[in-house]
Amino acid sequence: MKVSIEVSKVKAREAEASPKPGLDALLPDVFAADCASRGILEHIVSRWGVLVLASLLEGTMRFSALRRRIGGVSEKMLAQTLQTLERDGMVLREAKPVIPPHVEYSLTPLGRQAAHLVWSLAHWSEEHVPQVESARAAYDGRRG
Amino acid sequence: MKVSIEVSKVKAREAEASPKPGLDALLPDVFAADCASRGILEHIVSRWGVLVLASLLEGTMRFSALRRRIGGVSEKMLAQTLQTLERDGMVLREAKPVIPPHVEYSLTPLGRQAAHLVWSLAHWSEEHVPQVESARAAYDGRRG
DNA sequence: CGGCATCCAAAAAGATACTG
DNA sequence: CAGTATCTTTTTGGATGCCG
Secondary structure (H helix, E strand, O other): OOOOHHHHHHHHHHHHHOOOHHHHOOOOOOOOOOOHHHHHHHHHOOOOHHHHHHHHOOOOEEHHHHHHHOOOOOHHHHHHHHHHHHHOOOEEEEEEOOOOOEEEEEEOHHHHHHHHHHHHHHHHHHHOHHHHHHHHHHHHHHOO | OOOOOOOHHHHHHHHOOOOOHHHHOOOOOOOOOOOHHHHHHHHHOOHHHHHHHHHHOOOOEEHHHHHHHOOOOOHHHHHHHHHHHHHOOOEEEEEEOOOOOEEEEEEOHHHHHHHHHHHHHHHHHHHOHHHHHHHHHHHHHHOO
């Protein structure tokens, strides 16, 4: 049970970190190094977190299906990412007590919100590959 | 000069990547390990990339102003992140040839689009701190 | 099948010193 | 001021073996 201890600590540092005291004091601020929102954001936008959330937007999936869906992810990192997102209340894990094990992962309502946002980013990236690549070519041309 | 000497393991994994050559060859796919969109996405959602883009949404900033705005970022990582985003065509760097140096960073039109998306995520994170924290408390309660 | 524990290599990140 | 160079620490990730 490590609940209310950390809250006071966060609030204390938040006060010293936020540049705009009056209005923003009550709102969490991702720009503050010690704000909880920053940790949440980093879990969501982590290398595999983005792809797990986007994948689960397509529906409930088993561990191995996720592993196949997300190219390049290792077993270890997938398990780790799923645990983090489960703990943050984004992912629901349902394990059927059978042998061999059968475990299904899906999005919670909270996770679905986050997933829609990351999906927008993923989709935007897919659509703007040409622009970025031509920008890179120009940049690399200017330098060596 | 860092060349390709230790490619053996990396190439081995890259080779096993894209499972559907025919249809998806024309559409970039973030889920494919070797797709360019994946690299772009990872630059955008990198630890500091998100915060740089969100900061610059507030307006043009100098290096030191960005450093102050983004709590916890080191000089080195900020410089590195800015270079990556500049190369990807998201950030515009304007250096005035004076002493002491005066360098301004701003978003390109392309970067502004990405920035709006990441800002949504950052803002969402700020707003859902309570939900996530209570989910964590419940999770930690179920376990030890 | 869906993990977890361990070990090790590689990459990312931080601290510090220095420069135009 | 806005970086670069270098060194050290930390984190990440992959490989392997084990288990229910």
